[in-house]
Amino acid sequence: MKWIFTLAISLILGLNVCIVQADALHLSENHPEPIGYSLSQYVEKDRLNASQAFELLKKGKFSPVNQSISNYGINAKPVWLHLTINNDASEPLNRVLHIDNYWLDEVSAFWFDNDTIVHFEHQGDLSLYYQQSAMQPSFNFNYSYPIGKTDVLIRVQTPDPMAIPVYLFNQKEMLQKSAFNNYSYGFLYGAITALLIYNFILFIGLRLKSYLFYSLYLGNFLMLHFAYSGHGSLWLWPNSPLWQQWSIPLLMVTFCTSGILFACHFLRLKFQLPTLNRILKSLCIIFPVLMLMAVMLQDRVLGLIFAFDLMLLFSGLMIVLGVLSLNFGNISARFFLIASISSMLGIAVTCLAVWNYIPFNHFTYRAAEVGFFIDVLLLALALTERFRRVENEKTIAEKMANMDPLTRLNNRRAFYQLVEPMFAEEKIQKSASILMIDIDLFKGINDTYGHNFGDAVLVKVATLIRDTLRKDDVLARWGGEEFIIFLPHTQEQEANTLAARLCENIAKLPFTQSQRKINVTASIGIVTSCSAINQLPMLIEVADKHLYQAKRSGRNQICGGLSPDVNRAVS
Template sequence: MGWGGSLFFALMLLAAPAGAATLDLTAGVEEPIGRYLHSLAEPGAPLSPQEALAALEGGQFSASQREVLGFGIGAGGHWLGAELQNSTLFPVRKRLSVEAAWLDRVEFYLFYEGRLVASNQTGDRAPFAERGNNHRFFVLDHDFVPGQTTLLIRVETSDPMVLPVYLRDQDAAAEASLFEGYSYGFLYGAVGSLLAYNLMLFVGLRDNRYLYYALYLSAFLAMNLAYTGHAYLWGWPDSPVWQQWANPLLMMGYILSGWLFASRFLDLKQSFPRVYRGMHAFVLLLCMLMLLAVAFDNRTWALWVAFFLVVLFPFSMVWLGALSLRSGNRSAKFFLLGSLSAAGGASVTGLAVLGVIPYNSLTFRAIDIGMLFDVVLLAMALADRFRITQDAKVKAETLARVDPLTGLNNRRAFYELVAPLWSSAQRSRRPLCVLLLDVDGFKAINDLHGHTAGDEVLVQVAHTLRKGLRSSDIASRWGGEEFIALLPDTALEEAARVAERIRCRIETMAVEVGSEAFACTASIGIAVSDVAGGRLEELIGKADEQLYLAKQQGKNRVRYLRVESAAEAVGA
């Protein structure tokens, strides 16, 4: 070797990366082996395995200082290299895996004493069946003979180039796969159950919020299945073209469905029309950019748009949730908490995939953890909104049945409540009484003391009437200054005693309005029916006749009438 060759060899030694440790295959390393790897970006045309081996041996590769190597979106072709040492006397079987399911092209090469002893070319550009195994990641199983083996891996992709490389025993690989299977099964089961439940709620209630939430959950499942490789394994194994575009397009679908749900759940169009229009325009703009990326077949562009949205979207939801909560939307607190959880998870995962923060199983699956909390909290938000809606309906129904001044049933509610009691009394031939009460001189009270005083009289009379009746009796405001009460299973004499007691209490009560205090009286008419036949309106009419007679006879008194099959009896 001449002077020039010696100088070249010396320069290659100087260029060789420091810390170029050899990986001991018997050490049982469970974490990614990135710190044992060296990397080389292809300067132009792809290198052959032999050229890459020469470059590795010549010190042209750079040593890694991280467990997981990352080179960003659209990084071009990269080579990874490592020296593997089997210090035993027997072959050691290992599984080599690159556990990023979205890579376009992954090539494994193993050299022993300068000879290529094993290789595997795989990736998302080829149909799944060509991988030669039923694994969502890119793997190569190999028996490493005693001595030193050189590992080379070539990766090419338009997607984020994140390279978690593992070298595990078969048992450790199976255990890791089992753990991932259980964890993803739990995630998909939880989200799928909520999806089915909300679809059923939509069918039953016809509330679009449940449909949009179901779409949001469906979009998350589709996106997650795509970027984890499960969808290519189970869903479209023979569609590599769609697999290339699945990640950015399904990420976009996740964003759009989330925006639809948020805008509907928070009522943005009505509550914040300017915010709604601005967000709507922004989403449409990004959709146009995605369509242009598809039209020009530029996946790198599409991925940048998608990842930008995935990181931005949860924070925009946090802002919308806070805005809605400040405006008084009670259910927005659950939405805000869920959005915070999703924002944190999506940001951590997005930054890890882009190589901004360290990539590991926790940072990669942070979006799963965040979304799990998010879907549960959003389900709570929907449940809370449902309770609010139901409470509002109950309140509206109550207001439609209750007199707002006195709190008694109104005429409509009286008929609804009395109908079954009337039917039961007719069937069982049990006595039933109706009391009709009218405040004496009510117009004069209004004229002399004012309408506020008149209202106070009605409120106190209603209170006295309610206190004078049993819990099984039904009292209502009949209209104006008139009140009605139905007393089931009550004889005439007992009803007369009840009415007289109420009349006396009204006569002795003092009505105070400001500095004024005055008294009032009431007249009561009673009718009772204890035989089958007849109509409720007839009985009320008889009570009204007795009330009229009480007024004619000087007011502040009780009059009653018995309705029988052939005769009437009147008592005073």
């Protein structure tokens, strides 16, 4: 943003005063850069009219600006700028005096022929700027300069930061600058609006406050940019010059407040830095109250001081919060920190360009906007990354909730979640089998060799069963030393074959303890769906009965077919 920096800089740098008049500008030459070095200045002590200011000019009271862009800070006194324009062509030439700063309250321009005012114009909030036919978010004074020299006086008045970038353009240069501004602002507003709508929709769908506060942050950024760029007066409040005068400090406060609230929720400061979180949320109350007080007192200077104090605090605070959260292990703080640094770098580049430490052009002058745009893009990426990480953690948590931690098999809950939808299909109901597997004498294994050895037996048996099954089969640890297998599209003969192979392979598993070979066997109960057994709970119950029948019959064997109760029910 173009002018956040003027307060700090203008307090540090003074104005160089010199009695030498600036050189005249020749219309035969192009002037694509600000023409501050061709201007002279006089800071008004008492209210002057144009004729009085011109008399002071002739008496040598004006001093050269000595900067490409003159800057006077907040609540500066009105200033008069003088420019001599020399039309060395053979005919009058039309040129545009362009002041690329919208937040100035009043800009008045006077053209002199010798000592006589031949033309004047007033623009700005106090001069009903919105009536300007050019409809450009800047101050533009068109004038046809006669052959020879013309003196121009410009009076600027505002309590806002008085930075005055003055250009002298021909019509082609003015159109080029307007086209660049239109395309760049269109891209900026379009991208920010798209991000705002997208994240607000995410908030509605997900009900996550971080998305709400990010949407508010984007919305306040747009409104603040509309205010200081002049597009607000063109599009949103064309008949409200009073609101335009107050909109910038008020929107600066709401912008910073929404940014602080977003940072608190996104970085989860409530849990990591609770004391700091309370302090920051207190700031979100204190500064709006201070601004309300300034509005009630109708003291714009006081309001601007409050707004700039908060803006400067906010810019540095975001970097500090990013560093602190990163030290606490908050992965999302990486993007937040980079985003905050990018906005500060953008501000620094614009500041250096305004004060001629680096070349001044469209890109360096608007680097702050680029920095803020990168800022919001990185914050959007940070939100997306955190949402993806949270969803992954939820997926892992859900998976762990459905998994037996020892064998890494499905647990009973997961078995039902997987099998019930499958068994609802009529084709599977007619041809599905269930195997219930129980490790024989497992309590004796635990009591004799210890629970660690018993756990190793469970893991090895679970691995063997899992490696034996097909992809669509569902295996789960049913509880203790019991396992259950659901076999879709499997008739009784196929289930018996699988059960026999499992019994045989489990018995062959090599187990040793203290150089002693230990044999482990399993008993299996089998059931296959039929017209009499066509419900999943019934299949599990019958398989369980067959399992206990196999254990009572001597273990290390399989038992299947219809149970006696079912036989009787069928007959």
